[in-house]
Amino acid sequence: MKTARRFGVLFLATAALAACSGDSGGNAVPWNWIRTEYRAVGGGYHDRTDPVRTVASEIEKHTSAQDRTTSGSMVFLRYRDDIVAVSPYRGGSRIEMDDYRTGYHRWRSHLSSVWPDPDSDSFRGGGPGSGK
Template sequence: MNSARLLRAAGAAVLAATLLTACSDDGGSDAVPRDWIRKTYTPTGADWVDANSSPREVAKAIHSKRAALDRASGGSAEFLRYGDDMVTVSPHRGGSLIEIEDYRNGYHRHQRHLTYWPNPDSASFRGGGPGEGK
């Protein structure tokens, strides 16, 4: 009897691991390529830096790795929208600072540059997460 429970527990663990991998932060087609950013750029607290490239060059590289749903520019920064998140690439000490944040927070912070992006507080806004707005 114990081996049957052990077998069920092992099966449940494998299933859980599979689901977690499928739902990882780099999993969806509209998700920020976080793992790639972590491997490519230098961490600085919760953000990353590229000491040698302009915001436009960094945004282009990130967009090339995984196409953003939308892009915008303003105030010398570049903005990439990915489902429920956004990436802001701004000038930093001759290079670029890369920030990943929740779309709602990022939108409110940079709203003046994102004039045609959907307002996350509007009734018609649909985020990019699973089951959002359905």
């Protein structure tokens, strides 16, 4: 009986820690999954063979994005507080992740007519109850 209780407590503690991780709930970017799934290269990650749309779909299949848009040969995934950009790179794809504000400014020419400017008075990132 003590073993069952210990297992139950251990299970609940593990579940609580998982719920607090960066990849869980609330539409967060699957940072850890991307880090383990793709090869790190110069500030981003690289898939050596898959095209941009395939890689973006793999990421979104793992964790659904709030929004997805394309611009030229790039795909952008919008998560709660972050942006994932997937672009062509050496016969495969490059994955770059930034917080929303940094990513928006970095890729403004691709996103300004699609997603809200984080510096505008009307921008309310993070969704309801986020305290922003």
